[in-house]
Amino acid sequence: MVAREVVAEQGVNASMRDIARRAEVGLATLLRHFPTREALFEALLCTHLDALVQTAGGLEKSDAPGEALVSWFREWMAFAQSYRGVVAMMATAHANPESALYAACAAVHSASARLLLRAQAGGQARTDMNGDDLFGLMSALGWLVDLPAFAPRADHLSHIVASAILPNLPNLPSHGVAKRSAKPER
Incomplete structure (x- = not known):
């Protein structure tokens, strides 16, 4: 197309x-x-968003809900990096029931919330956050790595955010992210 x-x-x-x-x-x-532009994007993204939600459905069956949430986060980041600007568009559509992207955004939000609830019930995720908070963090990180200066650090930034959401998950894998020294970068 x-x-x-x-x-x-x-x-x-x-x-x-x-x-x-x-x-x-x-x-x-x-x-x-x-x-509208949103109608075009709904058509372009529907396959990707449906696949993303189906992935979440599979992750919901995992015996390791914390790791499932980390996997979901990585899937989201891969999607967010597929089109420049898509995260900002989705974050706006999420709050507008009239948007062509609203239903797809609601499905992603709902999938995120379910995975978070499972990780919370398993004692692995912070209990002081909800699905809105998670969707907001995912959107913020997706927007940030959309910027050229931060794109190369996407995996590292994802790891930091996932570690904050899942503070009790032992040995959260960094997936190839180099260890950082305690010295600030110059």
Whole structure:
């Protein structure tokens, strides 16, 4: 799909006019099928978001709910890095029931909350947070690693946040993140 290519190159602020031109259709034709940018993104992202929610469903069956939450966090980060700007768009859509992305965002939020509740029930996750807090942290981190200066540190930053959410999970794997020295970077 041409729109997927353009958005992969330019992020969520890709011009609808540019998408139409590269698809060799008129802008009116594109807008007839996708009247808003969010409607276009709902079509582009629905497969990814459905797969993400299905992944959460599988993780909910894990005997290690803390590790399942860490896996979910990593899946989310991989998704968040798939399109520049998608996290900010989803965070906005999450609060707007009129948005074309609202249902998909609600499903991701709900999956996150269920995984958090399982980890809390297992005594592995902080109990002073809820699904809204987790979705907010995931969105904030997704937005942060969308910035070029922080993208190379995505795994490390994910590890730090996951460690804060799951303080009782022993030996939380860093997945290849180099150990940092106690000295501040210059």
